[in-house]
Amino acid sequence: MKDFEKLSLPLQxxxxxxxxxxxxxxxxxxxxxxxxxxxxxxxxxxxxxxMFELLNQFEIDWTKLLHISQSFDYHQKLPIPCNLQVQxxxxxxxxxxxxxxxxxxxxxxxxxxxxxLISAKSSIIIMDPSGE
Amino acid sequence: xxxxxxxxxxxxxxxxxVRDYAEASGDHNPIHLDPEFAKKAGxxxxxxxxxxxxxxxxxxxxxxxxxxxxxRHFESKFKEKVFIGDELFAEHLDEASVKLSDTKQIKxxxxxxxxxxxxxxxxxxxxxx
Numbered sequence: 001m002k003d004f005e006k007l008s009l010p011l012q013x014x015x016x017x018x019x020x021x022x023x024x025x026x027x028x029x030x031x032x033x034x035x036x037x038x039x040x041x042x043x044x045x046x047x048x049x050x051m052f053e054l055l056n057q058f059e060i061d062w063t064k065l066l067h068i069s070q071s072f073d074y075h076q077k078l079p080i081p082c083n084l085q086v087q088x089x090x091x092x093x094x095x096x097x098x099x100x101x102x103x104x105x106x107x108x109x110x111x112x113x114x115x116x117l118i119s120a121k122s123s124i125i126i127m128d129p130s131g132e
Numbered sequence: 133x134x135x136x137x138x139x140x141x142x143x144x145x146x147x148x149x150v151r152d153y154a155e156a157s158g159d160h161n162p163i164h165l166d167p168e169f170a171k172k173a174g175x176x177x178x179x180x181x182x183x184x185x186x187x188x189x190x191x192x193x194x195x196x197x198x199x200x201x202x203x204r205h206f207e208s209k210f211k212e213k214v215f216i217g218d219e220l221f222a223e224h225l226d227e228a229s230v231k232l233s234d235t236k237q238i239k240x241x242x243x244x245x246x247x248x249x250x251x252x253x254x255x256x257x258x259x260x261x
Contacts, residue, residue: 018158027156031184033143034191038200041190041257045157045183052161063163063173068182071207 010089010105013050017111021081039080044072044120047106050088051122060100064127073119083111100126137196137224142188144219145180153184180214182253189244189255192222198240198259205258211251219247229261236261 020043028040055062085108092103101123108118143149154160159181162169170178186208194200214220226241238259244252 024156027152028187031149031153031156032187032191033149036191036194038194040187041193041200041203041206042183042187045159045181048159048183067210069207069209070182070186071205073205074203077201 007090007093009093010091011054012090013054013088015085015087016046016050018046018084018086019081020078020084025080039078041072041074043078044070044106044108044118046084046086047088047104047108047120048122050086050106051104051124054088054090054104055102055126060126061129062126064129065124066099066127067123067125069123071121075116075118078117079110084117085109085111085114095128098128098130100124100128102126139224140192140195140222142191142220142222144217145184145214147178147216150178150180150184150216153181153187157181157183159183175213177215180216180218182210182214185210185214185220185244185252186255188220189222189242189253192224192242192244193240193257195222196224198238198257202259202261203257204237204260206255207257208253208255210253212246212253214246214252220252221245221247230258 025039029036052062086106088104088106090102091105094101104122106120107116109116150164154165163173164178164181167177189208222242222244224242228239230237230239238261240257243254246252
Protein backbone atom coordinates (compact mmCIF):
# COMPACT_ATOMS: atom_id res chain seq x y z
CA MET A 1 0.00 0.00 0.00
CA LYS A 2 1.27 3.46 -0.85
CA ASP A 3 1.85 5.97 1.87
CA PHE A 4 -1.05 8.40 1.96
CA GLU A 5 0.53 10.43 4.74
CA LYS A 6 3.26 11.58 2.34
CA LEU A 7 0.79 12.70 -0.29
CA SER A 8 0.14 16.29 -1.12
CA LEU A 9 -3.59 16.82 -0.72
CA PRO A 10 -6.07 17.44 -2.23
CA LEU A 11 -5.63 14.54 -4.59
CA GLN A 12 -8.01 14.83 -7.52
CA UNK A 13 -9.61 12.14 -9.60
CA UNK A 14 -10.00 12.47 -13.33
CA UNK A 15 -13.03 14.38 -14.56
CA UNK A 16 -15.63 11.91 -15.70
CA UNK A 17 -18.69 12.48 -17.82
CA UNK A 18 -22.09 10.95 -17.17
CA UNK A 19 -25.22 11.33 -19.25
CA UNK A 20 -28.45 11.86 -17.37
CA UNK A 21 -31.56 11.31 -19.46
CA UNK A 22 -35.11 9.98 -19.17
CA UNK A 23 -33.86 6.43 -19.72
CA UNK A 24 -31.51 6.64 -16.76
CA UNK A 25 -34.17 8.21 -14.55
CA UNK A 26 -36.47 5.32 -15.54
CA UNK A 27 -33.75 2.83 -14.60
CA UNK A 28 -33.53 4.37 -11.11
CA UNK A 29 -37.32 4.22 -10.89
CA UNK A 30 -37.15 0.51 -11.69
CA UNK A 31 -34.38 -0.11 -9.17
CA UNK A 32 -36.36 1.59 -6.41
CA UNK A 33 -39.52 -0.35 -7.36
CA UNK A 34 -41.22 3.00 -7.52
CA UNK A 35 -43.26 4.97 -10.02
CA UNK A 36 -41.72 8.25 -8.87
CA UNK A 37 -40.52 10.37 -11.75
CA UNK A 38 -38.44 12.65 -9.56
CA UNK A 39 -34.68 12.40 -9.85
CA UNK A 40 -33.40 10.52 -6.83
CA UNK A 41 -31.56 12.71 -4.35
CA UNK A 42 -28.80 10.14 -4.43
CA UNK A 43 -28.01 10.89 -8.05
CA UNK A 44 -24.61 11.91 -6.68
CA UNK A 45 -23.77 8.19 -6.68
CA UNK A 46 -21.79 9.04 -9.79
CA UNK A 47 -19.22 10.61 -7.51
CA UNK A 48 -18.61 7.33 -5.70
CA UNK A 49 -16.96 5.65 -8.67
CA UNK A 50 -14.25 8.26 -8.59
CA MET A 51 -13.81 7.74 -4.86
CA PHE A 52 -13.29 4.00 -5.16
CA GLU A 53 -10.89 4.51 -8.07
CA LEU A 54 -8.76 6.72 -5.85
CA LEU A 55 -8.82 4.02 -3.18
CA ASN A 56 -7.83 1.35 -5.69
CA GLN A 57 -5.05 3.55 -7.01
CA PHE A 58 -3.54 3.55 -3.55
CA GLU A 59 -4.19 -0.11 -2.87
CA ILE A 60 -6.54 0.40 0.06
CA ASP A 61 -8.84 -2.61 0.43
CA TRP A 62 -12.27 -0.97 0.48
CA THR A 63 -13.93 -4.32 1.27
CA LYS A 64 -12.76 -3.63 4.83
CA LEU A 65 -15.07 -0.63 4.99
CA LEU A 66 -16.20 0.07 8.54
CA HIS A 67 -18.15 3.31 8.25
CA ILE A 68 -19.41 5.69 5.59
CA SER A 69 -21.38 8.89 5.77
CA GLN A 70 -22.55 10.90 2.79
CA SER A 71 -23.99 14.34 2.29
CA PHE A 72 -25.23 16.15 -0.78
CA ASP A 73 -25.97 19.83 -1.34
CA TYR A 74 -28.24 20.70 -4.24
CA HIS A 75 -27.45 24.04 -5.84
CA GLN A 76 -29.61 23.95 -8.93
CA LYS A 77 -32.29 21.77 -10.43
CA LEU A 78 -30.87 19.06 -12.66
CA PRO A 79 -31.83 19.64 -16.26
CA ILE A 80 -32.93 16.52 -18.15
CA PRO A 81 -31.33 15.52 -20.41
CA CYS A 82 -27.88 16.74 -19.53
CA ASN A 83 -24.26 15.74 -19.57
CA LEU A 84 -22.62 15.89 -16.19
CA GLN A 85 -18.99 16.23 -15.24
CA VAL A 86 -17.97 14.60 -11.98
CA GLN A 87 -14.71 15.13 -10.15
CA UNK A 88 -13.75 13.88 -6.71
CA UNK A 89 -10.94 15.01 -4.44
CA UNK A 90 -9.40 13.26 -1.49
CA UNK A 91 -9.10 16.18 0.88
CA UNK A 92 -8.01 14.55 4.12
CA UNK A 93 -6.29 11.38 5.25
CA UNK A 94 -5.44 10.10 8.71
CA UNK A 95 -4.24 6.73 9.90
CA UNK A 96 -5.07 5.83 13.46
CA UNK A 97 -5.84 2.70 15.45
CA UNK A 98 -5.19 0.47 12.40
CA UNK A 99 -7.81 2.35 10.41
CA UNK A 100 -7.74 4.61 7.37
CA UNK A 101 -9.85 7.75 7.86
CA UNK A 102 -10.56 9.49 4.56
CA UNK A 103 -12.61 12.52 3.54
CA UNK A 104 -13.65 13.19 -0.04
CA UNK A 105 -15.39 16.06 -1.78
CA UNK A 106 -17.07 15.78 -5.15
CA UNK A 107 -18.51 18.33 -7.51
CA UNK A 108 -21.07 17.56 -10.16
CA UNK A 109 -21.31 20.20 -12.86
CA UNK A 110 -22.90 20.59 -16.24
CA UNK A 111 -20.39 19.79 -18.95
CA UNK A 112 -21.37 22.71 -21.16
CA UNK A 113 -21.57 25.68 -18.80
CA UNK A 114 -19.69 24.25 -15.82
CA UNK A 115 -22.59 25.16 -13.52
CA UNK A 116 -22.34 23.50 -10.13
CA LEU A 117 -25.41 21.31 -9.58
CA ILE A 118 -24.47 19.07 -6.65
CA SER A 119 -21.61 19.04 -4.19
CA ALA A 120 -21.05 15.91 -2.16
CA LYS A 121 -18.98 14.99 0.88
CA SER A 122 -18.05 11.49 1.97
CA SER A 123 -16.29 10.36 5.10
CA ILE A 124 -15.16 6.77 5.29
CA ILE A 125 -13.27 4.58 7.70
CA ILE A 126 -11.57 1.43 6.41
CA MET A 127 -9.83 -1.18 8.53
CA ASP A 128 -6.14 -1.64 7.80
CA PRO A 129 -5.59 -5.41 8.15
CA SER A 130 -1.82 -4.90 8.24
CA GLY A 131 -2.39 -3.56 11.72
CA GLU A 132 0.11 -0.77 11.17
CA UNK B 133 -41.69 19.69 16.43
CA UNK B 134 -42.73 16.14 15.70
CA UNK B 135 -45.23 15.60 12.93
CA UNK B 136 -46.76 12.17 12.62
CA UNK B 137 -45.93 10.39 9.40
CA UNK B 138 -46.71 6.75 8.78
CA UNK B 139 -43.92 4.22 8.76
CA UNK B 140 -43.21 3.27 5.15
CA UNK B 141 -42.49 -0.36 4.24
CA UNK B 142 -40.42 -1.32 1.21
CA UNK B 143 -40.39 -4.63 -0.61
CA UNK B 144 -37.73 -7.07 0.58
CA UNK B 145 -34.42 -6.47 -1.19
CA UNK B 146 -33.82 -8.92 -4.03
CA UNK B 147 -30.78 -9.84 -6.12
CA UNK B 148 -32.59 -8.56 -9.17
CA UNK B 149 -33.17 -5.20 -7.47
CA VAL B 150 -29.49 -4.90 -6.58
CA ARG B 151 -28.59 -5.73 -10.20
CA ASP B 152 -31.10 -3.11 -11.39
CA TYR B 153 -29.50 -0.55 -9.11
CA ALA B 154 -26.04 -1.47 -10.41
CA GLU B 155 -27.29 -0.85 -13.95
CA ALA B 156 -28.90 2.47 -13.06
CA SER B 157 -25.99 3.82 -11.06
CA GLY B 158 -23.11 2.29 -12.97
CA ASP B 159 -21.76 0.88 -9.70
CA HIS B 160 -20.89 -2.71 -10.63
CA ASN B 161 -18.72 -3.30 -7.61
CA PRO B 162 -18.54 -7.11 -7.20
CA ILE B 163 -19.30 -6.89 -3.49
CA HIS B 164 -22.89 -6.15 -4.59
CA LEU B 165 -23.10 -8.65 -7.43
CA ASP B 166 -20.77 -11.60 -6.94
CA PRO B 167 -21.53 -13.89 -3.96
CA GLU B 168 -18.10 -15.55 -4.19
CA PHE B 169 -16.35 -12.19 -4.05
CA ALA B 170 -18.50 -11.19 -1.08
CA LYS B 171 -17.59 -14.42 0.74
CA LYS B 172 -13.90 -13.81 0.15
CA ALA B 173 -14.43 -10.38 1.72
CA GLY B 174 -15.81 -12.10 4.82
CA UNK B 175 -19.50 -11.53 4.14
CA UNK B 176 -22.19 -14.24 4.04
CA UNK B 177 -23.53 -12.95 0.71
CA UNK B 178 -23.59 -9.83 -1.46
CA UNK B 179 -24.71 -6.60 0.15
CA UNK B 180 -27.05 -4.00 -1.32
CA UNK B 181 -25.50 -0.70 -2.36
CA UNK B 182 -25.52 1.81 0.47
CA UNK B 183 -26.85 4.33 -2.01
CA UNK B 184 -29.77 2.03 -2.79
CA UNK B 185 -30.73 2.22 0.88
CA UNK B 186 -30.15 5.96 0.83
CA UNK B 187 -32.29 6.24 -2.29
CA UNK B 188 -35.12 4.36 -0.58
CA UNK B 189 -34.78 6.76 2.32
CA UNK B 190 -35.13 9.59 -0.22
CA UNK B 191 -38.22 7.95 -1.67
CA UNK B 192 -39.77 7.97 1.80
CA UNK B 193 -39.47 11.77 1.88
CA UNK B 194 -41.54 11.96 -1.26
CA UNK B 195 -44.13 9.53 0.12
CA UNK B 196 -44.43 11.70 3.23
CA UNK B 197 -45.30 14.63 0.99
CA UNK B 198 -42.10 16.67 1.00
CA UNK B 199 -41.37 18.47 -2.27
CA UNK B 200 -38.16 17.15 -3.79
CA UNK B 201 -38.01 20.35 -5.86
CA UNK B 202 -37.25 22.17 -2.60
CA UNK B 203 -34.63 19.73 -1.33
CA ARG B 204 -31.36 21.52 -0.61
CA HIS B 205 -29.39 19.14 1.58
CA PHE B 206 -29.47 15.41 2.22
CA GLU B 207 -27.11 13.49 4.45
CA SER B 208 -26.96 10.04 5.93
CA LYS B 209 -24.82 7.85 8.10
CA PHE B 210 -24.74 4.18 7.33
CA LYS B 211 -25.09 1.95 10.36
CA GLU B 212 -25.64 -1.58 9.08
CA LYS B 213 -25.20 -3.61 5.91
CA VAL B 214 -28.30 -4.62 3.96
CA PHE B 215 -28.49 -8.17 2.62
CA ILE B 216 -30.70 -9.90 0.09
CA GLY B 217 -34.09 -10.60 1.67
CA ASP B 218 -33.91 -7.77 4.19
CA GLU B 219 -37.17 -5.88 4.61
CA LEU B 220 -36.67 -2.18 5.18
CA PHE B 221 -38.91 0.46 6.70
CA ALA B 222 -38.59 4.25 6.77
CA GLU B 223 -39.56 5.85 10.05
CA HIS B 224 -40.05 9.60 10.41
CA LEU B 225 -38.39 10.96 13.56
CA ASP B 226 -38.66 14.73 13.60
CA GLU B 227 -39.44 17.88 11.65
CA ALA B 228 -38.34 21.36 12.70
CA SER B 229 -38.11 24.86 11.28
CA VAL B 230 -34.61 26.25 11.05
CA LYS B 231 -33.31 29.62 9.94
CA LEU B 232 -30.00 29.87 8.11
CA SER B 233 -29.10 33.52 7.44
CA ASP B 234 -32.15 34.84 5.61
CA THR B 235 -33.51 31.51 4.51
CA LYS B 236 -36.15 29.55 6.38
CA GLN B 237 -35.95 25.82 5.97
CA ILE B 238 -37.50 22.64 7.29
CA LYS B 239 -35.17 20.06 8.77
CA UNK B 240 -36.41 16.49 8.61
CA UNK B 241 -34.86 13.59 10.50
CA UNK B 242 -35.69 9.98 9.82
CA UNK B 243 -34.12 6.57 9.66
CA UNK B 244 -34.25 3.31 7.78
CA UNK B 245 -34.64 0.18 9.83
CA UNK B 246 -34.90 -3.57 9.24
CA UNK B 247 -37.89 -5.67 10.32
CA UNK B 248 -36.09 -6.50 13.58
CA UNK B 249 -35.60 -2.73 14.20
CA UNK B 250 -31.88 -2.79 13.40
CA UNK B 251 -31.01 0.71 12.21
CA UNK B 252 -29.62 0.70 8.66
CA UNK B 253 -29.06 4.42 8.29
CA UNK B 254 -29.96 7.72 9.86
CA UNK B 255 -30.73 10.68 7.66
CA UNK B 256 -31.40 14.40 7.72
CA UNK B 257 -32.68 16.65 4.97
CA UNK B 258 -33.22 20.37 4.56
CA UNK B 259 -36.01 21.79 2.41
CA UNK B 260 -36.60 25.41 1.45
CA UNK B 261 -39.95 26.70 2.62
